Amino acid sequence: MATRVFSDEELEALRSFPMIGKDELIRYFPLTPADEAFLRKFLRPQTVLGAAVQLCTLPWLGFVPDEVPWAPPAAAGRLARQLGLPVEVLRGYEVSREQTRTDHLRQVAKYLGWRPAKSLELKELDGFLPARAMERDSPSLFRLGCEYLRSVKVIRPGVVTLLEKVGTARQAAEQETHARVAHLLTRERGRGLDNLLVVDPALRSSRLHRLGTGPMQASPNSVGGEVEKLVFLRGLDAHALDLSALPAERRRHLAQIGRRLTAQALERREANRRHPILLTLLAQSAVDVLDSVVQLFDQTLSGSESRARIKLRNELAERAKLSEDRLTLLDEILPVLADAGIPDEAVGTLPRQDRHVPADRGKRRGHGAALPRPRAPAVAGGLLHLHPPVRAEGLEDRAVQERHRGTAADRGPDDPAGAERGWRTQRPGQGADLLRAGPPRSGDVYVPGSRRYDNPETYLFKPAQWATHRAEFCRLVGKSSDASEALPLVMDELDEALADLEDTLGSGDGPVRLNDAGELVIPPLTAEDIPSEAEALHGELDSITVDYDRELAQLDEKGHRPLRTVSVDEPGAGL
Structure with a gap:
C-alpha cells in the first residue's frame, strides 16, 4: 500500500532528516536552562549531545529518525556550542545500543509531554482522517495526519503504519461519496456513464477523451465543436446534476482523477468507484465547456471584426x-x-x-x-464621379459596415437617422441588437450555469439559505441573532463612536479635524509601535544568525558533512 502512494526514494526521505533552514534552526534548536539541566543527567558527552538532538528534533519533525548521529551539521553544531561539547562526539552516539537510544527517546518524550502512538492515539487518528479524506488525496492526507499528530504531541508511527491509516480513510471516503450520489446513479444514467468509456467509431476515440480535448484555436469550427460537446452534455442532463452533497474540494479532486486516468483505467475500476468519478467529471465538463463556448465565440467574433476592420x-x-x-x-x-x-x-x-x-x-x-x-x-x-461607394462584399462582420456609416455616439438610440442605420439600445436578451450596437460591456449579458460568466448574485445566500446560517454566523461574531436585541446594541455603539468623534473634532488639534472650509481631514494611519521586547528579540535573532553562519563556515572547513542529505523539495521534508 505504501509504495502505491510514495516511491522508495520518497519513503526513505520520509524516514530521514531533511535539510534545515535558518527559521527551523532558530525556532527548534535553542536550549533553555531547564533543557540543559535535563540533558546533564546523561553521563557521557556523546549521550548528552545525542539526547539533545532528539530533544530538539521531536518538536521539529514529530518523530526522531534512526540516524541521530547524522543530524544536519548546522543543528548539531549549534547544540554542541550551547552545551560546550565538541560536535565530533556525536559520531560516538552511533555505537550506542538501539535499546539505549529508544530509552533516551522515551525520557525525552516524557520531559516534553509527548506520547507514543498507541491504540488510543491511533483511534483518535482514525476519527480525524476520514472527515478530511473527502477533500484530499493520499499524499496530502498523509501530511495532514503528520501535522495532526504533531499538534497533539503524539510521536508519529512508522510510515507504513500511517499510510495504512490513510488508505483506510480513503476507502471510507469512497464509500461515503458513493452513498451521497447514489440517488443520481439510476440504471439509465449508469449506462450513459459507461458509454463514455466506449470508443465511438465516428470520433475514433471515446467520448471521455473527446470531452478532455480542448480546442486548438479560436475559429468557427472550434466553436462548432464545443457546441457539439455542450449539446451532448445537455443530452445527459450534466448541467442539471446537483452534487452539492459533496464538498467542493471532493468534486474537484474526483474530476481531476477522471481527467488524469484513461478510459481503460476507469473501466477496470469497480462501479461504485467509477461512477462517482464520471458523474463529477460530467458536471465539471458541463461548466467548463459552456465557459469555453462563450470564450471561443467572443474571441472568434473579435477576430472576425478585426479582420473585417483590416x-x-x-x-x-x-x-x-x-x-x-x-x-x-x-x-x-x-x-x-x-x-x-x-x-x-x-x-x-x-x-x-x-x-x-x-x-x-x-x-x-x-x-x-x-x-x-x-x-x-x-x-x-x-x-x-467615377469612384463608387465602398463595396462591403466579403466583409466578415456586419457591425463594421454599420460603424462605417456612423457611430452610436453620432446618433442616439432615439434618433430616427440612427434607427435607420441599424443602431439599437443595448438590452440583455437581444443578441442581434447587441451585435449591431457593438461589443457588450461587462455586466450586460450573463450566462446561467457558467462559472466565469454567471451573475455574481447567484453566489450569494438566498433568504432561505441565510436563515440556516444566521445562527452560526452570529455565534462566531459574538452578536445576537434577534434583531430586537442586536439593533439597540449597535445603536449604542454608534452613539458612543459619534460622541468620541465629536470630542475629537471639538478639540481641533487631533489627527482627525475639520479645516477652515469645514472639510473632514483624516491623515494616513501611522504604523503600529513595536514593543521594546520585540526589538530586543530582533537583535537577539540577528546575533544568532551571525553565529549560525560562522558555525557553518567552521564545519565546512573541518569537513564535517552528513553522509546523506535530503533536499527540502523532496516529499515529506519538514514532517
Missing part, C-alpha cells in the same frame, strides 16, 4: 489610391478637352503620348480612344 482599411486605402490616379488623369485630360485649338481627332492621342502608355490602355479600361468634343462636359462630370 479589410475595410485596405479597401479605403485602395479607394484613395484609385481616386488619386483618377485626379492625376484628369489633370492631363481636362486641359486637352478645354483647349479649343486641338482638333478632335488628336484629343485621344495627346494624353497617351505625354504619359508614354500603350495606345490600347483606354480600351482595356473601357474608355473610347476618341472623345467627341460636344460630350466633353458630360465626360468630365462622369470622371469626377
Whole structure:
C-alpha cells in the first residue's frame, strides 16, 4: 500500500532528516536552562549531545529518525556550542545500543509531554482522517495526519503504519461519496456513464477523451465543436446534476482523477468507484465547456471584426489610391478637352503620348480612344464621379459596415437617422441588437450555469439559505441573532463612536479635524509601535544568525558533512 502512494526514494526521505533552514534552526534548536539541566543527567558527552538532538528534533519533525548521529551539521553544531561539547562526539552516539537510544527517546518524550502512538492515539487518528479524506488525496492526507499528530504531541508511527491509516480513510471516503450520489446513479444514467468509456467509431476515440480535448484555436469550427460537446452534455442532463452533497474540494479532486486516468483505467475500476468519478467529471465538463463556448465565440467574433476592420482599411486605402490616379488623369485630360485649338481627332492621342502608355490602355479600361468634343462636359462630370461607394462584399462582420456609416455616439438610440442605420439600445436578451450596437460591456449579458460568466448574485445566500446560517454566523461574531436585541446594541455603539468623534473634532488639534472650509481631514494611519521586547528579540535573532553562519563556515572547513542529505523539495521534508 505504501509504495502505491510514495516511491522508495520518497519513503526513505520520509524516514530521514531533511535539510534545515535558518527559521527551523532558530525556532527548534535553542536550549533553555531547564533543557540543559535535563540533558546533564546523561553521563557521557556523546549521550548528552545525542539526547539533545532528539530533544530538539521531536518538536521539529514529530518523530526522531534512526540516524541521530547524522543530524544536519548546522543543528548539531549549534547544540554542541550551547552545551560546550565538541560536535565530533556525536559520531560516538552511533555505537550506542538501539535499546539505549529508544530509552533516551522515551525520557525525552516524557520531559516534553509527548506520547507514543498507541491504540488510543491511533483511534483518535482514525476519527480525524476520514472527515478530511473527502477533500484530499493520499499524499496530502498523509501530511495532514503528520501535522495532526504533531499538534497533539503524539510521536508519529512508522510510515507504513500511517499510510495504512490513510488508505483506510480513503476507502471510507469512497464509500461515503458513493452513498451521497447514489440517488443520481439510476440504471439509465449508469449506462450513459459507461458509454463514455466506449470508443465511438465516428470520433475514433471515446467520448471521455473527446470531452478532455480542448480546442486548438479560436475559429468557427472550434466553436462548432464545443457546441457539439455542450449539446451532448445537455443530452445527459450534466448541467442539471446537483452534487452539492459533496464538498467542493471532493468534486474537484474526483474530476481531476477522471481527467488524469484513461478510459481503460476507469473501466477496470469497480462501479461504485467509477461512477462517482464520471458523474463529477460530467458536471465539471458541463461548466467548463459552456465557459469555453462563450470564450471561443467572443474571441472568434473579435477576430472576425478585426479582420473585417483590416479589410475595410485596405479597401479605403485602395479607394484613395484609385481616386488619386483618377485626379492625376484628369489633370492631363481636362486641359486637352478645354483647349479649343486641338482638333478632335488628336484629343485621344495627346494624353497617351505625354504619359508614354500603350495606345490600347483606354480600351482595356473601357474608355473610347476618341472623345467627341460636344460630350466633353458630360465626360468630365462622369470622371469626377467615377469612384463608387465602398463595396462591403466579403466583409466578415456586419457591425463594421454599420460603424462605417456612423457611430452610436453620432446618433442616439432615439434618433430616427440612427434607427435607420441599424443602431439599437443595448438590452440583455437581444443578441442581434447587441451585435449591431457593438461589443457588450461587462455586466450586460450573463450566462446561467457558467462559472466565469454567471451573475455574481447567484453566489450569494438566498433568504432561505441565510436563515440556516444566521445562527452560526452570529455565534462566531459574538452578536445576537434577534434583531430586537442586536439593533439597540449597535445603536449604542454608534452613539458612543459619534460622541468620541465629536470630542475629537471639538478639540481641533487631533489627527482627525475639520479645516477652515469645514472639510473632514483624516491623515494616513501611522504604523503600529513595536514593543521594546520585540526589538530586543530582533537583535537577539540577528546575533544568532551571525553565529549560525560562522558555525557553518567552521564545519565546512573541518569537513564535517552528513553522509546523506535530503533536499527540502523532496516529499515529506519538514514532517
